[in-house]
Each structure stands twice: as C-alpha cells, then as structure tokens.
Amino acid sequence: MKILVTGVAGLVGQMLARQLCAAGHDVIGVDRRRFADVPAGLHLCHVDLRKRAAEEVFRHYRPEVVVHMATIGHLFAESEERYRVNLGGTRAVFEQCRLHGAAHAIFVGRHTYYGAGPDSPLYHTEDEPPLGLASYPELADLVAADLYAGSALWRMPDLVTTVLRVCYSLGPSGHGTLATLLKRRLVPAVLGFDPLAQLMHEADVVDAIATAIRARPRGVFNVCGPSPLPLSVLVRETGRRLVPIPEPLIAAALGRFGLPKLSRGALGHLKHSIVVDGSAFRRATGFVHTRDEVQAMTEFAAAFPARRPRPA
Amino acid sequence: MQLAGAGSLHAELEDRIERLEIPWSSFGFDPYGASKRHLVRTLLPFCWAYRHYFGVRVHGLANVPARGRAMLVGNHSGGIALDAAMVIAAMLLELDPPRLAQGMADRFLGRWPFLALLAQRSGQLTGLPEHALRLLHDERLLLVFPEGAHGTEKLYRERYSLVDFGTGFVRLALAARAPIVPFAFLGGGEAIPTVANAYKLGQRFGAPYLPLTPWVLPLPLPVRLDIHVGEPVELRGTGDEDDDVVAAHVERVKLAIAGLIAHGKRVRRAGAARGAGQAP
Numbered sequence: 001m002k003i004l005v006t007g008v009a010g011l012v013g014q015m016l017a018r019q020l021c022a023a024g025h026d027v028i029g030v031d032r033r034r035f036a037d038v039p040a041g042l043h044l045c046h047v048d049l050r051k052r053a054a055e056e057v058f059r060h061y062r063p064e065v066v067v068h069m070a071t072i073g074h075l076f077a078e079s080e081e082r083y084r085v086n087l088g089g090t091r092a093v094f095e096q097c098r099l100h101g102a103a104h105a106i107f108v109g110r111h112t113y114y115g116a117g118p119d120s121p122l123y124h125t126e127d128e129p130p131l132g133l134a135s136y137p138e139l140a141d142l143v144a145a146d147l148y149a150g151s152a153l154w155r156m157p158d159l160v161t162t163v164l165r166v167c168y169s170l171g172p173s174g175h176g177t178l179a180t181l182l183k184r185r186l187v188p189a190v191l192g193f194d195p196l197a198q199l200m201h202e203a204d205v206v207d208a209i210a211t212a213i214r215a216r217p218r219g220v221f222n223v224c225g226p227s228p229l230p231l232s233v234l235v236r237e238t239g240r241r242l243v244p245i246p247e248p249l250i251a252a253a254l255g256r257f258g259l260p261k262l263s264r265g266a267l268g269h270l271k272h273s274i275v276v277d278g279s280a281f282r283r284a285t286g287f288v289h290t291r292d293e294v295q296a297m298t299e300f301a302a303a304f305p306a307r308r309p310r311p312a
Numbered sequence: 313m314q315l316a317g318a319g320s321l322h323a324e325l326e327d328r329i330e331r332l333e334i335p336w337s338s339f340g341f342d343p344y345g346a347s348k349r350h351l352v353r354t355l356l357p358f359c360w361a362y363r364h365y366f367g368v369r370v371h372g373l374a375n376v377p378a379r380g381r382a383m384l385v386g387n388h389s390g391g392i393a394l395d396a397a398m399v400i401a402a403m404l405l406e407l408d409p410p411r412l413a414q415g416m417a418d419r420f421l422g423r424w425p426f427l428a429l430l431a432q433r434s435g436q437l438t439g440l441p442e443h444a445l446r447l448l449h450d451e452r453l454l455l456v457f458p459e460g461a462h463g464t465e466k467l468y469r470e471r472y473s474l475v476d477f478g479t480g481f482v483r484l485a486l487a488a489r490a491p492i493v494p495f496a497f498l499g500g501g502e503a504i505p506t507v508a509n510a511y512k513l514g515q516r517f518g519a520p521y522l523p524l525t526p527w528v529l530p531l532p533l534p535v536r537l538d539i540h541v542g543e544p545v546e547l548r549g550t551g552d553e554d555d556d557v558v559a560a561h562v563e564r565v566k567l568a569i570a571g572l573i574a575h576g577k578r579v580r581r582a583g584a585a586r587g588a589g590q591a592p
Contacts, residue, residue, distance in 0.1 A: 118419070118422035118428070118438070121442035121443055122437065122443065122446075192426040192427075193425055193428065193429060196345050226337075227341070227343050228343070228345070229337070229339060230345065230347075273345070294338060
C-alpha cells in the first residue's frame with residue numbers, strides 16, 4: 001500500500017515509518033524538519049505542507065492512505081506558528097486527499113481535546129464537545145484542527161476519515177507532552193490535587209495507528225492503553241519528585257526553582273484528570289495494547305534518570 | 313493516643329477492602345481513581361464512628377444485592393454528608409462480601425483542594441449522569457440522595473421530612489436497568505441539629521451553605537443512628553419516558569422511603585421508651 005505520513009520526523013512518525021517500511025509498504029514521508037536516520041524504503045520529501053511543493057508530492061505519489069500527524073501541541077510555551085501549522089496544514093492535507101483520490105485519511109490528534117475541568121466526567125466519549133476550551137484557550141488550534149478533520153466525514157464522503165484522539169505517550173525516547181513534564185527532577189503539582197493521567201507506551205501509539213491503517217474505521221476514536229494512574233504515582237515511579245505548590249503561589253513559582261514554565265491554562269491539567277474511554281476504537285479495530293504502564297515508566301526512567309538520584 | 317478498637321478495626325477494614333470485588337491495578341487503584349490504601353485511611357475514622365461513636369444499627373441488609381448494579385436511594389439526614397459516610401461504612405462492614413457504595417458528590421466538591429482528592433480516592437465521584445451510568449454498567453453499587461443539597465439543608469424540626477426529589481435518578485435506573493434499593497436514614501438530624509444555614513458564608517467557600525448548630529460548628533453528637541433498607545424497587549422502561557411517567561416512579565420510591573422513615577421512627581421511639589424504662 002502507498003502510505004503518506006506527514007510529520008514523519010517526529011518521534012511517532014519515525015517509528016511508524018519504520019514499521020510500515022518493514023511491513024513492505026511504500027512509504028512517503030513529509031516534514032520540514034531534519035530526519036537523520038531515514039529507514040530504507042522511505043521516500044522523504046523535505047517540504048512544508050502549506051506550500052505548493054507539498055501539492056506536487058501528493059500529485060506525484062497519489063497515496064492511498066494519508067496519516068496526518070504534523071501538528072504541534074505541547075503544554076509549554078506556544079508560538080504563533082502553531083496556529084498556522086495546525087489549522088493551515090490540516091486543511092491542506094485534506095484538500096490534497098480529495099484532489100488526488102486518497103482512500104483513507106487518518107488525523108492523529110490528542111486526548112487533551114476534551115480539556116480538564118472539575119465538572120468534566122472521567123472517561124470522555126467521542127461525542128463530547130471540547131468543554132475544557134474555556135479554561136485553556138491556547139488549545140483552540142488543536143481543537144479546531146480536530147473538528148476540522150472530523151468535518152471531512154461529511155464533506156468528503158468518498159474519503160474514509162479516521163480522527164484519533166490519542167492519550168499521552170511515554171517511553172524511552174522521552175518525546176511527548178508528558179515526558180517533557182517528567183524530564184526534570186522536580187515536577188510541579190497543585191497542592192490538594194492529584195489528577196489521573198492516562199498514558200500508553202509510545203510503541204503502542206505506533207501500533208494503534210498501524211491498526212487504524214489496516215482496519216480503516218470511519219469516525220472519531222479515542223485511543224488509550226492501560227488504566228489511568230495518579231500523577232503522583234507517575235512521578236514517584238519515574239524517580240522524580242513531586243513539588244506540591246498552593247494554587248495562589250503556583251503562577252509565581254513556575255519557571256523558577258528548577259520547575260518548568262507552564263502556560264496558565266495548563267495548570268488545569270495538573271488539577272483535573274483527562275481520561276478517555278477507548279472502547280469504541282477497540283471494538284472497531286480490535287486494537288489491544290501490549291505494553292503496560294509499568295513498562296512505559298520503567299523504560300522512560302531508565303533512558304532519563306533523574307539527575308540527582310536519592311541515596312540508596 | 314489510640315482510640316478504643318481502632319487497631320483491630322484497621323485490620324478488619326484492610327481485610328474487607330481487599331475482599332471488595334473491584335479490579336485494582338498493580339498500584340492499587342481502580343479505573344476511577346479509588347485506591348485501596350486511601351480507602352483504608354479515609355474510611356477508618358468513619359468506620360470507627362460507625363461502630364463506637366454512633367453505634368449505627370442497620371436493618372434489612374438482605375435487601376442489598378450481593379453483586380451487580382444497584383442504586384441505593386435514601387433521604388438526607390443531618391447538615392453534612394454524615395449519612396453518606398455511614399451508609400458507605402455499613403455496606404463495607406456489614407455485607408458479605410463487602411461492597412463499596414459510591415456516592416454522587418455535589419459539584420462544588422470537585423473544586424476544593426484535598427476534599428476533591430479525598431472523594432476520588434475513596435470512590436466518590438462528582439454527581440454527573442455520565443458517572444452514574446458508567447458505574448452502573450460496571451456493576452457497582454451507587455449511592456444516591458435525590459433530595460440533593462436541599463436535603464442536607466433541613467433544619468432540626470424538619471428532620472424527618474422529605475423535600476422534593478430530583479427525577480434524574482429514576483431515568484438513570486431505567487436506562488441502566490438497575491434495581492433501586494430504598495433506605496431511610498434516621499438520627500442525623502439529632503446528631504447535627506441544624507438551627508440555621510449560613511448561605512452567604514458557605515458561598516464564600518464555594519459550598520451552597522454552611523449548617524449552624526447550637527454549638528455553631530456542625531460537629532455531630534454521639535446519637536444512635538438507624539439505617540432501614542427496604543425491598544428493591546424494580547422499574548421497567550428505557551429512561552426515555554415522559555415526565556409524568558417518571559414522576560410516578562419517583563413518587564413510588566419516595567413513598568417507600570417515607571414508609572421506611574415512619575417505621576424507623578416507631579422503632580426508635582420504642583427503643584427510647586425501653587431504654588428509659590430500663591434506666592435505674
């Protein structure tokens with residue numbers, strides 16, 4: 001099968017490209033970023049999705065499946081560029097899919113779509129609106145990209161569209177929002193709160209996307225793995241130290257004393273859980289995660305030991 | 313200082329929580345964030361109060377299904393959620409196998425630091441219909457007070473009355489095909505005799521109100537508490553019935569609870585009369 005992967009230089013993109021190449025697929029990778037160790041069999045196109053050169057890639061290769069994961073999303077400092085990449089890029093990808101006869105488009109989104117709030121239910125289902133947006137307006141571009149991708153379901157009935165809302169990934173690469181938060185020795189927390197965090201091994205994220213390519217389900221799906229864990233357990237098991245800070249002081253403390261700088265809206269994610277129900281995806285594709293939370297945490301901690309380990 | 317009986321109670325509680333039929337993760341958490349360790353720690357003082365401070369009596373326990381989804385529905389009694397804590401303690405200490413009753417907490421709880429956490433770690437979720445349905449489909453035992461916050465607002469003189477019931481619980485029970493197990497809670501109004509509710513003060517703290525007692529704070533007196541559990545009410549339907557159909561079901565449950573309260577009052581009076589007769 002001819003499969004085009006956008007954002008292929010990202011961690012999950014690279015892992016997915018390797019797996020697809022190994023399975024004998026014809027893989028075309030698109031990214032603006034450098035990609036050092038290109039696997040054999042991957043046609044790498046160094047273009048910007050929103051530029052005309054990208055159109056030529058679609059026109060020339062005419063991929064059957066397009067996996068769109070060229071979106072930027074992290075809890076940390078955001079740039080204006082993010083808006084343009086997330087929305088402009090997503091629009092361009094779906095337009096090219098329509099113009100050049102792709103059969104299946106997969107948008108790889110995030111479970112943070114639902115937002116974190118005191119009133120939001122544990123276990124979000126796919127039919128819920130993004131209620132958390134009010135407290136975290138910085139996420140608007142990701143939410144809009146997700147909904148825009150979903151609109152292809154009715155705008156382009158000939159194209160099978162799969163929107164995936166994937167929970168946090170963790171693993172030896174140290175990539176991803178959660179890993180970035182956990183990389184420092186000290187992890188900030190809001191005193192009196194300990195949200196549940198849902199994580200899956202990064203290799204399972206790749207497996208889930210590969211499963212979606214095979215099963216070609218139409219619709220919007222949450223993707224998750226093991227049962228969620230409290231943030232405190234996650235921090236402890238990866239050898240980090242939780243620093244609970246009273247809420248009125250936290251804005252002043254972040255970015256100082258070895259704590260990471262987080263945007264104001266991201267604090268909601270340190271107070272309230274975002275947990276999704278992944279049963280629809282499992283039913284539609286038969287996906288089963290094969291690595292548990294312990295393996296994900298252990299491999300991450302081994303690759304990124306806390307700088308000052310506690311004396312034995 | 314060690315409270316009388318706390319040591320053996322701790323061991324018993326640990327054993328009972330171990331026997332709960334809940335899928336714990338390798339770290340001892342259930343899928344909703346309840347934890348074995350926190351359950352023991354949080355429920356120990358309540359279970360101690362259940363046994364030694366109030367000496368709660370439970371009647372009709374056989375009406376609680378041993379397994380599978382069910383909705384415990386009862387009246388509020390007492391200005392703070394003491395009633396919920398004692399029902400949870402009763403289901404844990406008296407049933408075999410023990411069951412974890414999971415309450416539907418008022419939404420303001422989720423905003424409070426520590427309290428929100430304590431609630432989640434002990435299996436008490438925010439009162440959302442999504443939570444109720446999910447727990448029922450997971451074959452859990454739900455604890456519902458359809459009077460809501462207005463039920464805990466009852467003053468001392470109104471302690472045996474029932475305020476208006478919400479109707480959402482009946483729709484949920486119908487949709488999930490869960491039996492409703494009515495219960496009456498008696499004595500909470502005597503333990504915490506509310507003389508007035510401070511609404512403005514409560515709202516300052518994000519709560520609907522703060523109950524005031526003759527000794528200002530809502531600290532409970534060591535009053536005997538009674539829980540009377542009635543026969544399950546099995547409703548048939550889809551949860552999409554017209555309001556008047558649902559209202560009739562609600563009325564049926566309310567009548568069952570009112571009947572249990574009336575019966576419970578008679579039992580308490582008889583007990584009090586006997587107690588007075590035996591007094592030297």
